Ligand code: SF4
């Protein structure tokens with residue numbers, strides 16, 4: 001879908017009629033229906049993908065069919081309303097957090113202007129408080145005494161097809177980034193409300209293909225692209241050849257090797273797509289430099305977990321495969337690459353879903369002896385923690401001048417930053433691999449970081465304008481440091497970010513490229529016996 005020219009979109013955000021520009025809606029929000037038109041919704045799941053997932057043990061994805069959000073009739077099951085209300089009742093029973101979030105919002109509005117979707121679209125229903133109200137109003141009507149007696153007067157409303165359509169629209173205009181929750185005095189996590197909305201929608205066959213196809217591929221072959229074990233290994237082998245051409249160092253990673261000390265898992269995007277492949281080359285060089293005893297798995301060949309964007313059961317199943325592989329291969333612990341939501345699943349849900357992982361050791365770096373107590377339950381260490389520890393203990397040699405072409409800033413990816421508190425390690429690494437880097441403004445980094453605008457499976461091209469709008473707050477902060485300090489590189493530790501921020505930068509700040517942190521480490525790494533060429537663009541240099 002073509003996106004309007006950048007100056008037109010910028011003007012539309014700044015001047016178009018919206019709550020952001022002081023234009024007050026004339027109707028109550030309940031009376032404004034969701035209108036679907038090309039560009040404002042992601043395509044529905046292909047029936048064959050849904051059928052496949054529905055056939056898998058422990059999963060339920062009913063009502064596979066062709067349907068179009070622009071049509072009046074969404075071909076719902078006859079008893080769809082009962083299914084939704086019963087689904088909500090079940091979840092209120094199962095998830096104490098949901099019950100609390102439904103009851104305790106005081107509508108203070110502290111979250112209202114913190115969402116990048118609201119800032120980029122000006123649509124009141126993209127205010128986190130109102131997004132949650134889409135579900136809360138139905139909850140009130142059916143699950144509270146006041147709502148049962150007073151209905152709309154108590155803020156309740158009937159579950160109707162219009163409400164369901166609204167849920168679909170706004171559950172997929174939230175990247176579950178949790179920025180709003182940082183500002184909520186009650187800690188209400190609107191991301192978890194969005195997750196519930198998506199779960200409920202799946203119960204009647206409503207979902208988006210960009211989430212379900214990668215999830216289905218990942219369940220079938222181990223990774224989002226559906227790469228076979230041979231293709232996966234072949235791609236890594238290509239990267240090894242590139243490394244040898246550039247540096248004279250031959251790296252020889254192993255695959256599915258039983259008895260290796262460590263299992264390495266990273267998003268498959270690192271293996272097959274730019275700019276992730278440069279990050280992957282960085283990992284390979286680092287592991288070679290320290291002589292790490294590790295193996296890849298061609299079955300747990302995906303760190304990403306699109307189940308998180310779908311439902312609990314699928315998230316659990318996809319996460320479980322990593323641990324099943326760790327057990328099968330007999331490794332001691334797991335090292336994880338630069339992924340965003342993999343770490344959210346790990347740190348917030350993994351232990352109660354698939355734990356305890358007593359068959360693995362508490363991770364201990366074989367190079368420095370550091371014991372990663374923080375990974376005591378998950379047995380999985382983030383590559384930035386691992387690398388920072390190597391640097392701190394002087395176990396690798398780095399030459400910053402090899403990144404002389406880089407003037408960097410750092411984007412805290414939402415999940416590593418807000419879900420696991422990975423704030424200082426990436427900055428410590430940056431301090432040691434580049435001469436020049438600057439922070440973006442204080443209210444756009446660390447816990448308050450702005451989302452890339454296209455996470456949770458919203459990185460699909462048919463909603464490109466929406467993505468450029470929702471990514472605007474992040475792009476604006478990058479533009480600020482580009483204009484003021486000449487920043488030309490946006491570093492991050494997330495594969496989705498590497499892809500989505502690249503599109504975002506191309507649109508709003510085309511002078512800035514996106515790079516994984518491990519790419520910058522790989523650029524700077526000095527390895528014994530290397531015969532490195534003059535690499536003016538680091539690992540991206542064409543030779
Ligand atoms: S900040 Fe929290 S309590 Fe206040 S309106 Fe938002 S969700 Fe409700």
Ligand code: SF4
Pocket residue numbers: 114115116117126127128131173174175176177178179180181190191194451
């Ligand atoms: S989780 Fe992120 S995208 Fe969703 S409502 Fe909150 S700030 Fe907006």
